[in-house]
Amino acid sequence: MTAERKSLERAWGFDDVAIVPGAVTTNPDLVEPAFTLGEHTFDVPILASAMDAVVDPSFAATLTQAGGLAVLNLEGLQTRYEDPDAVLDEIAAATLEHSTEIIQHVYSQPIREDLVGQRVEEIRGRGGVAAVSATPANTKRLAPVVKDAGASFFAVQSTVTTARHVSRSLRGLQLDELVEQLDPVPVLVGNTVDTGAAIELMETGIHAILVGVGPGAACTSREVLGIGIPQVTATLDTAYARDQYFERTGRYVPIITDGGIRTGGDISKSICAGADAVMIGSPFAATKEAPGRGYHWGMATPHAELPRGVRVHVGQPRTLDTLLFGPTSRTDGTENLVGALRTSMATCGAQTIAEFHAARMVIAPSIKTEGKIYQLAQQMPG
Template identity: 45%
Template sequence: MGMWIGRNRKARVSYGFDEIALVPGRITINPNEVNTTWKLPRRDQEPLEFEIPILASAMDGVVNVNFAIQMSKLGGLAVLNLEGVQTRYKNPDEVLQKIVETDKSEVTGLLQKIYTEPVQEELIAARVRQLKDAGAIAAVSSIPQKAERFGAIAQEAGADVFVIQSTVSTVEHISTEYESLDLRKFCQNMRIPVIVGNTVTYEVTLAIMECGPAGVLIGVGPGAACTSRGVLGLGVPQVTATVDCAAARDAYFKKSSRYVP
């Protein structure tokens, strides 16, 4: 399959949501009777159940504590970034307001200054407790390099879900600057569900699922605010990525009898 893009090199055509349409089937369903609930498996417990299949991105510009609480009440899931302003500052709203009020010509320097402030580990636990005290499902995230430390703190504080987030997720990561995360070991040691992302290929998705996460995030660069494709030239159009990764999920389920959303 595919077409030649140069000497000895082929590429296949991939598709995004703007390039396809769904063909209507032979049966229609009343929208009020459509069930959109989904479940996230938990070890030795009943799965977490969500009414709507929407996950709010772990970005400072999207999720704060109040947003996560409201999202949870509506039946969705919002992920709080443990390396953003929420855990660097006791009063993050003041910092965010300063960003809003700053002139565009000066905002880059301000952002650089804001994110040089270190993460305060006591605020990780505090934010998780805020979510739990409000009756919300507490989902938090970090990059792989911080996952073991921040995951332990969040879990101890009562977090329900831990997300390992990176631009591109793989089981094998090469670095001479730090010790790479052992994903299989991490998933085994965590008592709460672990979600890993992002991935866009069949092979990598299958390899990640074999490490034991409760869920996998699909997509590199599809978001409106994401610059991965434009800046780095990385990614796969979302429809093709979803279809390929769903095939990996089905293959893994057939092999293990464990369904990974």
């Protein structure tokens, strides 16, 4: 073994960078920020996270009608309880001190395959596009059920998912076989933050990659495990993998930046960095249509031995329509997310997401504070 000093690379998050305006600008109403996943094209490049405080069948159908896509958690309350409303009430009523304990308890009930199929059918029956998510450990069991029920998308999600996983299992999850088994249902896989790992995932034939480890508002993986990369760098690296893979194969695999996104500026920076869409949780959890009763919790919170999430209070101050399209009187970028994205793209002269990928970005740690002395001194609300 040769002695070698470990070196550290710089990595950047949303507050560290800025988008450079273009030499040509355009009108926001000429911008079309649509993205395509499988055979579906979505007018709004925003997905709702597969979290129980965010997505239920009703919310999924509502977001479909708004132009986006919601992902239902197949290992959550919706598939453990015939009527999850009472359980959601119990979580909302829990004291802060006992909230994690109660969440662990209610998630100890087994997943029911009959409810898995039923929830997919409910989403479709309400006119929604049925996208669902499972961890690698339960994918083999649940994938055939959701395909038979008519799901449109299947996501394999864990804190970190790789194409190569070493375990004691005689035969672990093989993503290439899953893609073949679920065909024509597109398979999304996450999460990852690394160029090499992303390329290996693409080579299995999957249809999209989710980017981000631990940035979510209700996630504590970075504190508990010490792992993660800030989202701008993670998106840049994974988008580079996508472009390398596309040059070599001619197959384009969309990148979805997942987590840590709160404002229209965060969405714009994600897409400018190379994402084709974003996935958000807490902003949706804070809408009146969300099932979480004004609370939000990470999906690793129920883990019996090593919980990696907390229940946070987000309130329900706005409707889904206001969040996405306004109008709004807030000045902090937390409402009218699509309007903010359109304006950001227009300022760079980009009419499509692909054109926005070509816009410049700079490292700018002072971007949020430069010239803002009065706002900071007066602590102006949004």
